[in-house]
Amino acid sequence: MLGAAGRMGQTVCAAVEAAPDLELVARFDAGDDFSVVAGSGAHVAVDFTIPAVTEANVHALIDAGIHAVVGTTGWTDESRTRVTEHLAQAGPASQGLGVLIAPNFGLSAVLAMTFAAKAARYFESAEVIELHHPDKVDAPSGTARHTARAIAAARAEAGLAPSPDATESGFEARGADVDGVRVHAVRLRGLVAHEEILFGNVGEQLIIRQDSFDRVSFMPGVLLAVREVVTRPGLTVGLENVLDLT
Amino acid sequence: MLGAAGRMGQTVCAAVEAAPDLELVARFDAGDDFSVVAGSGAHVAVDFTIPAVTEANVHALIDAGIHAVVGTTGWTDESRTRVTEHLAQAGPASQGLGVLIAPNFGLSAVLAMTFAAKAARYFESAEVIELHHPDKVDAPSGTARHTARAIAAARAEAGLAPSPDATESGFEARGADVDGVRVHAVRLRGLVAHEEILFGNVGEQLIIRQDSFDRVSFMPGVLLAVREVVTRPGLTVGLENVLDLT
Amino acid sequence: MLGAAGRMGQTVCAAVEAAPDLELVARFDAGDDFSVVAGSGAHVAVDFTIPAVTEANVHALIDAGIHAVVGTTGWTDESRTRVTEHLAQAGPASQGLGVLIAPNFGLSAVLAMTFAAKAARYFESAEVIELHHPDKVDAPSGTARHTARAIAAARAEAGLAPSPDATESGFEARGADVDGVRVHAVRLRGLVAHEEILFGNVGEQLIIRQDSFDRVSFMPGVLLAVREVVTRPGLTVGLENVLDLT
Amino acid sequence: MLGAAGRMGQTVCAAVEAAPDLELVARFDAGDDFSVVAGSGAHVAVDFTIPAVTEANVHALIDAGIHAVVGTTGWTDESRTRVTEHLAQAGPASQGLGVLIAPNFGLSAVLAMTFAAKAARYFESAEVIELHHPDKVDAPSGTARHTARAIAAARAEAGLAPSPDATESGFEARGADVDGVRVHAVRLRGLVAHEEILFGNVGEQLIIRQDSFDRVSFMPGVLLAVREVVTRPGLTVGLENVLDLT
Numbered sequence: 001m002l003g004a005a006g007r008m009g010q011t012v013c014a015a016v017e018a019a020p021d022l023e024l025v026a027r028f029d030a031g032d033d034f035s036v037v038a039g040s041g042a043h044v045a046v047d048f049t050i051p052a053v054t055e056a057n058v059h060a061l062i063d064a065g066i067h068a069v070v071g072t073t074g075w076t077d078e079s080r081t082r083v084t085e086h087l088a089q090a091g092p093a094s095q096g097l098g099v100l101i102a103p104n105f106g107l108s109a110v111l112a113m114t115f116a117a118k119a120a121r122y123f124e125s126a127e128v129i130e131l132h133h134p135d136k137v138d139a140p141s142g143t144a145r146h147t148a149r150a151i152a153a154a155r156a157e158a159g160l161a162p163s164p165d166a167t168e169s170g171f172e173a174r175g176a177d178v179d180g181v182r183v184h185a186v187r188l189r190g191l192v193a194h195e196e197i198l199f200g201n202v203g204e205q206l207i208i209r210q211d212s213f214d215r216v217s218f219m220p221g222v223l224l225a226v227r228e229v230v231t232r233p234g235l236t237v238g239l240e241n242v243l244d245l246t
Numbered sequence: 247m248l249g250a251a252g253r254m255g256q257t258v259c260a261a262v263e264a265a266p267d268l269e270l271v272a273r274f275d276a277g278d279d280f281s282v283v284a285g286s287g288a289h290v291a292v293d294f295t296i297p298a299v300t301e302a303n304v305h306a307l308i309d310a311g312i313h314a315v316v317g318t319t320g321w322t323d324e325s326r327t328r329v330t331e332h333l334a335q336a337g338p339a340s341q342g343l344g345v346l347i348a349p350n351f352g353l354s355a356v357l358a359m360t361f362a363a364k365a366a367r368y369f370e371s372a373e374v375i376e377l378h379h380p381d382k383v384d385a386p387s388g389t390a391r392h393t394a395r396a397i398a399a400a401r402a403e404a405g406l407a408p409s410p411d412a413t414e415s416g417f418e419a420r421g422a423d424v425d426g427v428r429v430h431a432v433r434l435r436g437l438v439a440h441e442e443i444l445f446g447n448v449g450e451q452l453i454i455r456q457d458s459f460d461r462v463s464f465m466p467g468v469l470l471a472v473r474e475v476v477t478r479p480g481l482t483v484g485l486e487n488v489l490d491l492t
Numbered sequence: 493m494l495g496a497a498g499r500m501g502q503t504v505c506a507a508v509e510a511a512p513d514l515e516l517v518a519r520f521d522a523g524d525d526f527s528v529v530a531g532s533g534a535h536v537a538v539d540f541t542i543p544a545v546t547e548a549n550v551h552a553l554i555d556a557g558i559h560a561v562v563g564t565t566g567w568t569d570e571s572r573t574r575v576t577e578h579l580a581q582a583g584p585a586s587q588g589l590g591v592l593i594a595p596n597f598g599l600s601a602v603l604a605m606t607f608a609a610k611a612a613r614y615f616e617s618a619e620v621i622e623l624h625h626p627d628k629v630d631a632p633s634g635t636a637r638h639t640a641r642a643i644a645a646a647r648a649e650a651g652l653a654p655s656p657d658a659t660e661s662g663f664e665a666r667g668a669d670v671d672g673v674r675v676h677a678v679r680l681r682g683l684v685a686h687e688e689i690l691f692g693n694v695g696e697q698l699i700i701r702q703d704s705f706d707r708v709s710f711m712p713g714v715l716l717a718v719r720e721v722v723t724r725p726g727l728t729v730g731l732e733n734v735l736d737l738t
Numbered sequence: 739m740l741g742a743a744g745r746m747g748q749t750v751c752a753a754v755e756a757a758p759d760l761e762l763v764a765r766f767d768a769g770d771d772f773s774v775v776a777g778s779g780a781h782v783a784v785d786f787t788i789p790a791v792t793e794a795n796v797h798a799l800i801d802a803g804i805h806a807v808v809g810t811t812g813w814t815d816e817s818r819t820r821v822t823e824h825l826a827q828a829g830p831a832s833q834g835l836g837v838l839i840a841p842n843f844g845l846s847a848v849l850a851m852t853f854a855a856k857a858a859r860y861f862e863s864a865e866v867i868e869l870h871h872p873d874k875v876d877a878p879s880g881t882a883r884h885t886a887r888a889i890a891a892a893r894a895e896a897g898l899a900p901s902p903d904a905t906e907s908g909f910e911a912r913g914a915d916v917d918g919v920r921v922h923a924v925r926l927r928g929l930v931a932h933e934e935i936l937f938g939n940v941g942e943q944l945i946i947r948q949d950s951f952d953r954v955s956f957m958p959g960v961l962l963a964v965r966e967v968v969t970r971p972g973l974t975v976g977l978e979n980v981l982d983l984t
Contacts, residue, residue: 107614108691108698115607115700118737122599122712125380125435131444134371134409139416163380165433170385173431176419184430185419187411189371190446190951198377199600200436203709206600207701208607213928213951217695220614245610246738353860354937354944361853361946364983368845368958436705445846449955452846453947454853459682459705463941466860491856492984617872617927623936626863626901631908655872657925662877665914665923676922677911679903680938681863690869692926 002037002057003049005029008071008215012046015219022226038064044226047072055079058099062086065093069225070101071218084235098229102239105221108210109143109195114240115208116197117150121158123199123206126151127175131186131194139185144195145178151197152179248283248303249295251275254317254461258292261465268472284310290472293318301325304345308332311339315471316347317464330481344475348485351467354456355389355441356485361454362443363396367404369445369452372397373421377432377440385431390441391424397443398425494529494549495541497521500563500707504538507711514718530556536718539564547571550591554578557585561717562593563710576727590721594731597713600702601635601687606732607700608689609642613650615691615698618643619667623678623686631677636687637670643689644671740775740795741787743767746809746953750784753957760964776802782964785810793817796837800824803831807963808839809956822973836967840977843959846948847881847933852978853946854935855888859896861937861944864889865913869924869932877923882933883916889935890917 001016003009004027016024026040030053037045038060044067047057051074061068062083083099090097104110120126128151130144140148162180175184193212198205221239228242236242247262249255250273262270272286276299283291284306290313293303297320307314308329329345336343350356366372374397376390386394408426421430439458444451467485474488482488493508495501496519508516518532522545529537530552536559539549543566553560554575575591582589596602612618620643622636632640654672667676685704690697713731720734728734739754741747742765754762764778768787775783776798782805785795789812799806800821821837828835842848858864866889868882878886900918913922931950936943950956959977966980974980 106696107693108696111607111611111614111698115603115611119603119607122603122716122735123435125433127432127434129375129430129432135412137412137414139413140419163433164435166381166383167385167431167433168383170422170431172418173386173422173429174433175421175430176416182432183419184375184421184432185413185416186373186375186428186430186444187371187409187413187420188373188444188446188451189369189410190449190451190949190955192951198432198434200434201599201709201712203436203704203706204598204600205434205436205701205703205705206603207699207703209697209699209701211697211699211928212695213697213930214695217693217928220693224614243614352942353939354942357853357857357860357944361849361857365849365853368849368962368981436703436709438705447845447955447958449950449952450844450846451947451949451951452849453945453949455943455945455947457682457943457945458941459684459943460941463682463939466939470860489860615927617925619924619926621867621922621924627904629904629906631905632911655925656927658873658875659877659923659925660875662914662923664910665878665921666925667913667922668908668911674924675911676867676913676924677905677908678865678867678920678922678936679863679901679905679912680865680936680943681861681902682938682941682943690924690926692928695928697926697928 001026002028002045002047006048008048011215011219012048012222015223019223022223034060037066042066044069044229046222046226055082058083059086062090062094062097062099065097067097067229068099069222069229070099071105071222073103075101080235080237087234096233098232098234098236100225100229100232100236100242102225104143105218105225105239106212107221109212110221110239110243112195112197112208112210113143113147113150114245116147117154119199119206120151120154121160123201125163125200126155126181127198128181128183129186129196129198130183131188131191133191134187134189136187140176140178140183141185144183147195147197148178148181148183152181247272248274248291248293252294254294257461257465258294258468261469265469268469280306283312288312290315290475292468292472301328304329305332308336308340308343308345311343313343313475314345315468315475316345317351317468319349321347326481326483333480342479344478344480344482346471346475346478346482346488348471350389351464351471351485352458353467355458356467356489358441358443358454358456359389359393359396360486360491362393363400365445365452366397366400367406369447371409371446372401372427373409373444374427374429375432375442375444376429377434377437379437380433380435382433386422386424386429387431390429393441393443394424394427394429398427493518494520494537494539498540500540503707503711504540504714507715511715514715526552529558534558536561536721538714538718550575551578554582554586554589554591557589559589559721560591561714561721562591563597563714565595567593572727572729579726588725590724590726590728592717592721592724592728592734594717596635597710597717597731598704599713601704602713602731602735604687604689604700604702605635605639605642606737608639609646611691611698612643612646613652615693617655617692618647618673619655619690620673620675621678621688621690622675623680623683625683626679626681628679632668632670632675633677636675639687639689640670640673640675644673739764740766740783740785744786746786749953749957750786750960753961757961760961772798775804780804782807782967784960784964796821797824800828800832800835800837803835805835805967806837807960807967808837809843809960811841813839818973818975825972834971836970836972836974838963838967838970838974838980840963842881843956843963843977844950845959847950848959848977848981850933850935850946850948851881851885851888852983854885855892857937857944858889858892859898861939863901863938864893864919865901865936866919866921867924867934867936868921869926869929871929872925872927874925878914878916878921879923882921885933885935886916886919886921890919
């Protein structure tokens with residue numbers, strides 16, 4: 001576990017120790033020597049560190065022949081490309097290595113986004129409401145933005161017209177426009193992180209809603225990633241790509 | 247029934263005819279002579295006409311000694327005051343007459359607003375989401391605006407601080423600000439008229455939601471008003487004032 | 493259109509006439525001679541008739557070389573097998589014919605069921621709530637039963653234990669047991685047909701909900717089926733099989 | 739604080755210490771001498787102990803001239819009557835003392851129940867869904883049962899017929915019958931304690947929902963009770979009676 005002393009790191013360590021088919025062999029954090037990891041015999045490493053060091057960690061893991069599951073934010077197209085290239089050029093010890101970078105390990109959040117993208121082409125209207133605790137500084141949430149973009153892309157591909165909207169006054173009540181999809185952000189004491197995606201046709205509605213009440217909710221997704229990354233050589237981005245949704 | 251040929255008027259006529267304790271004695275519409283109403287023996291008249299004639303109708307009803315239930319929009323503080331004065335000065339035939347003007351006869355909508363106002367002082371956070379069909383031209387809806395104002399007034403009276411909100415970017419996703427209460431407007435094909443009011447404290451949430459699927463939903467409220475207006479002399483504004491909520 | 497005079501039949505006729513890429517060439521109902529259909533030049537027939545005649549209709553359509561979209565209930569494994577065999581043995585005029593039988597043409601309902609089946613393996617708990625108008629005589633609804641069975645099958649395939657449940661008293665509040673999945677039926681005036689599927693893990697919840705407010709909501713699904721059936725030779729059962737959900 | 743070492747007790751102590759207008763002067767638990775309380779100078783005591791001792795505690799508090807807020811369960815009509823009688827006979831030091839016994843200090847739960855009782859007479863249909871974590875042993879929850887009884891009483895008083903229900907088969911999906919109101923119990927990993935009350939008329943629906951995510955959610959209600967009990971001499975049962983809902 002890289003970033004073992006952080007809040008997510010501690011939660012992951014506890015979850016790995018509680019899983020009968022997994023063994024925690026090393027805890028690594030800022031200030032530790034990487035040999036703790038390289039010499040641990042680990043098959044898979046989980047990285048919840050910080051943007052400043054996560055890319056270097058992943059390259060070191062590839063060199064050490066260890067699969068990587070990465071939940072740290074801050075990755076760019078360029079940094080992901082460097083990982084792909086490193087994996088392609090890696091020596092014999094690193095053949096078949098997998099790296100999974102996921103912005104979100106919440107199964108309910110990832111499934112909600114995935115289903116929303118699939119449903120999008122079949123409905124005349126689509127809007128997104130995200131609801132969070134009031135200490136959140138950005139709006140709308142990254143997850144909601146990501147969902148709206150996926151809906152917009154699916155609608156464009158299916159040749160749908162924009163969602164109908166006759167609004168002539170009061171546009172400020174209509175939310176943010178993310179690629180043509182309206183996204184509303186609610187901030188309410190007592191909530192944690194929630195997303196509701198609404199689709200409408202004449203006479204019918206489909207709602208996909210997910211609630212994250214606690215960071216322990218990410219653990220099933222992290223453990224699933226740890227088990228699956230060893231079977232997926234190369235770079236995979238997004239937990240949805242290791243889910244079986246066929 | 248005044249405005250008997252309109253969509254609401256026809257629906258009210260059918261509802262009155264279906265009610266065992268009520269009798270429909272006259273249908274009046276544009277072009278008809280008011281003697282149709284005055285000579286009908288009606289105890290109560292229902293007015294769903296148009297803003298241009300509703301005030302004149304009410305004054306004629308008072309002169310004819312007929313109680314009035316009014317669903318037509320367009321009333322102002324001034325026009326309401328003229329009704330109050332007329333009722334106060336009315337002759338013997340008009341003693342004890344009641345006039346009920348209500349912007350909304352939906353029981354679920356009126357109860358949602360009323361409960362929201364009562365709950366408001368007990369929660370740190372409050373927001374409103376209204377959801378309507380996409381042909382609606384104004385946002386947020388009048389009902390949502392009214393609800394938000396009632397919440398804001400109750401919070402102010404109880405000395406509450408503004409709902410917490412750390413948003414630093416993306417304010418356009420945070421909805422309209424109605425007296426300090428955030429109101430979000432969703433427009434979705436398939437919907438009719440819906441309102442959801444969210445309250446939050448640390449560790450808990452209260453949601454009051456109402457759905458209006460069809461204009462027939464206003465009939466229980468209209469019939470209730472017809473039965474109650476005869477017991478309430480003077481002008482009453484808002485269906486909530488004839489509900490028994492103690 | 494077979495069953496053109498029925499409520500669904502009339503709605504389908506109106507929807508086909510309103511679709512720019514489709515043409516309505518024949519209306520057929522009880523008492524009509526089948527030559528009305530056979531000689532109409534129709535490429536695709538839609539059957540919303542009655543269980544007693546729908547199978548005979550489909551065989552006659554195959555003989556006439558017309559693709560069939562069938563929404564009538566009452567099909568059994570045996571009657572479906574007879575259609576498959578007929579399609580396999582059909583002469584040159586019937587080569588490549590498609591027959592689509594669907595118990596439900598509501599896109600939101602079909603998508604909700606499909607997504608629920610895909611999500612099922614990723615959650616510790618799953619329950620289904622269906623909500624309908626109070627004139628419905630059976631509980632739980634066929635759709636909810638179908639959804640619960642699909643969830644149960646997916647859970648079994650993934651080797652999940654039963655949903656945890658410590659209930660020791662009051663089992664009658666826990667709903668019907670459909671293959672180990674609890675299904676609750678709500679009956680409420682004002683509702684039409686609604687389904688809510690709830691999934692839970694530690695710290696998170698996924699809800700998939702669909703609302704059918706009106707029978708016009710089936711039209712997008714019927715038109716989609718009409719357009720897709722011509723590209724799918726043989727028998728297809730279930731609208732989900734003509735949706736693009738990959 | 740009586741029961742200061744328990745989970746609720748510790749949470750209450752923390753909440754009192756964080757409140758600027760309150761001071762925590764004594765912590766009392768099993769084994770402590772009651773003089774800790776009697777001599778503490780406390781104006782108000784909060785009792786979250788156990789059914790076996792809570793009644794004796796309240797009588798001792800009355801003798802000591804201390805107002806009492808009681809969240810412990812196990813009270814009966816008889817034990818409540820004894821408190822009323824003791825308060826009536828109390829000496830000068832105990833004049834004007836208030837005792838508030840509340841089965842639930844969650845503001846959202848108490849408001850939901852209260853609003854449901856008020857709304858009940860205005861709707862043709864009413865049902866209750868309660869949702870809890872799967873470790874709960876009883877169904878339906880006490881809160882849901884209490885809510886259903888209050889709805890049933892309000893419907894009876896208003897002379898309403900039973901909620902319409904044409905169900906002929908599958909009654910086990912229709913939930914428990916509590917005084918004629920259907921109550922459904924959902925058990926789902928990830929949930930804590932939630933209640934949803936649904937009301938329906940032709941064309942409209944009202945939903946009152948409350949979510950309790952954490953026991954800290956009871957603290958605003960406990961603190962409100964502490965502040966209000968000093969102004970309400972005699973025995974008060976139920977937090978709703980100290981809320982201002984007029």
